[in-house]
Amino acid sequence: MGVVEVLKTIEEHRAEVVDLRFMDFLGLWQHFSVPACKVTSKSVCDGFGIDGSSMRGWRAINESDMLILPDPSTAVMDPFSDTPTLIMNCNIADPVTKENYARDPRFAAIKAERYLQTSGVGDTAYFGAEAEFFVFDDIRYGSSVNASHYHIDSVEGAWNTGRVEDPNLGYKIRHKEGYFPVPPADSMQDLRTEMMQVMQQCGLDVECHHHEVASGGQAEIDLKYDTLVRTADNLLLFKYIVKNVARRHSKTATFMPKPLFGDNGSGMHVHFSIWKGGQPRFAGDRYAGLDDVALWAIGGLLKHGRALVAITSPTTNSYRRLVPGYEAPVNLGYSSRNRSVAIRIPMLSPDPAAKRLEFRCPDPSCNPYFAFSAMLMAAIDGVKNRIDPGDPLDENIFELPPPELARIPCTPRSLEEALDELERDHEFLLQGDVFTQDVVDTWIAWKRENEAEPVGLRPHPYEFTLYYDV
Numbered sequence: 001m002g003v004v005e006v007l008k009t010i011e012e013h014r015a016e017v018v019d020l021r022f023m024d025f026l027g028l029w030q031h032f033s034v035p036a037c038k039v040t041s042k043s044v045c046d047g048f049g050i051d052g053s054s055m056r057g058w059r060a061i062n063e064s065d066m067l068i069l070p071d072p073s074t075a076v077m078d079p080f081s082d083t084p085t086l087i088m089n090c091n092i093a094d095p096v097t098k099e100n101y102a103r104d105p106r107f108a109a110i111k112a113e114r115y116l117q118t119s120g121v122g123d124t125a126y127f128g129a130e131a132e133f134f135v136f137d138d139i140r141y142g143s144s145v146n147a148s149h150y151h152i153d154s155v156e157g158a159w160n161t162g163r164v165e166d167p168n169l170g171y172k173i174r175h176k177e178g179y180f181p182v183p184p185a186d187s188m189q190d191l192r193t194e195m196m197q198v199m200q201q202c203g204l205d206v207e208c209h210h211h212e213v214a215s216g217g218q219a220e221i222d223l224k225y226d227t228l229v230r231t232a233d234n235l236l237l238f239k240y241i242v243k244n245v246a247r248r249h250s251k252t253a254t255f256m257p258k259p260l261f262g263d264n265g266s267g268m269h270v271h272f273s274i275w276k277g278g279q280p281r282f283a284g285d286r287y288a289g290l291d292d293v294a295l296w297a298i299g300g301l302l303k304h305g306r307a308l309v310a311i312t313s314p315t316t317n318s319y320r321r322l323v324p325g326y327e328a329p330v331n332l333g334y335s336s337r338n339r340s341v342a343i344r345i346p347m348l349s350p351d352p353a354a355k356r357l358e359f360r361c362p363d364p365s366c367n368p369y370f371a372f373s374a375m376l377m378a379a380i381d382g383v384k385n386r387i388d389p390g391d392p393l394d395e396n397i398f399e400l401p402p403p404e405l406a407r408i409p410c411t412p413r414s415l416e417e418a419l420d421e422l423e424r425d426h427e428f429l430l431q432g433d434v435f436t437q438d439v440v441d442t443w444i445a446w447k448r449e450n451e452a453e454p455v456g457l458r459p460h461p462y463e464f465t466l467y468y469d470v
């Protein structure tokens with residue numbers, strides 16, 4: 001959709017407001033609104049001004065002015081606003097030089113697609129993300145100098161079998177048994193269906209929805225794959241719809257990776273493939289129907305895996321999920337069908353066009369523009385340097401004897417460790433100027449100073465259980 005089509009859409013839908021949206025450095029969708037009458041061919045080309053110093057990880061106050069440049073191809077009517085509102089995703093630029101801003105995550109994703117085309121490896125990368133989430137009935141939390149708490153509640157929570165609900169009808173899903181009971185145990189069927197319908201209304205191509213493994217309303221709704229930037233764009237709209245449909249029903253949805261202790265966390269398994277000249281580059285006659293290109297791509301993902309997770313699993317809470325025993329892919333290996341490794345080769349179809357890799361480490365707290373770009377850069381590095389991924393791991397890793405298990409590399413155990421790995425291993429991200437050194441340094445510094453260190457400094461409630469009587 002070009003500028004002319006956007007103006008026509010505004011007229012046809014009698015939109016009174018245009019909502020301009022952009023991604024902040026860490027991964028939250030931001031917005032501001034302008035009257036529809038202010039949106040013209042000239043204003044779309046010239047952009048709209050904002051204060052960049054108020055955004056996390058962006059500019060200092062002495063160089064704060066920035067431009068928002070709408071992308072007309074992303075235009076969609078907002079399904080939740082009372083006033084007819086058109087949404088457009090935007091890129092960020094410097095108002096003086098008119099150059100794209102290097103810390104704009106969407107620009108990094110655009111550069112990653114361009115680098116693929118110049119690398120000789122391929123011309124198109126397709127991504128499909130399975131973003132899991134929880135839907136709760138109530139959430140309360142707080143942290144102060146003398147107290148810290150959180151309390152989560154869900155009508156289907158396994159912990160509520162004895163709660164007075166006038167009446168309590170049972171049908172509480174047991175821990176790790178949420179995949180796939182029918183209603184009434186699955187109490188979220190109609191809610192997920194409404195989410196799916198709103199997504200379709202907004203032009204998203206939904207493949208399926210279902211309850212996930214955990215208790216407490218864990219869910220998954222799968223979208224069809226698309227190109228790197230478009231999949232990231234779609235994921236932002238997806239999360240917006242999930243949260244607002246839940247709110248409609250006085251519920252709250254979260255993409256936090258591990259909100260519940262003792263049950264499965266929420267991952268975001270990412271399927272991706274590389275194509276060239278309309279042909280899949282991953283299909284061949286090697287292991288699991290792969291080509292050498294795919295095996296080398298796996299080699300790149302595994303070589304850089306410990307650094308990659310600092311971007312694809314970027315919160316302290318991510319490492320509450322990346323632990324053995326909860327189907328989390330902590331082992332940096334690859335296999336066909338085996339879900340206990342970091343990279344799986346889906347075997348559901350013999351069609352060469354369906355041949356892809358599934359990277360299972362990411363979670364939905366990530367910034368998708370950065371996460372998908374980093375994955376692609378690792379894969380390209382693997383192909384260009386013909387990195388051997390080693391032998392596949394087809395056995396159940398969780399049942400291996402400890403000496404054998406110890407030989408398998410694993411993901412970091414904390415955000416601090418992952419950031420250390422990224423600090424040591426990030427040259428592959430800098431190729432083609434996709435990630436700049438400034439972006440990498442700013443990411444590491446922000447995550448350390450504002451997330452890892454503050455969490456590490458605070459007493460944990462369980463420490464009182466362990467140590468108060470020492």
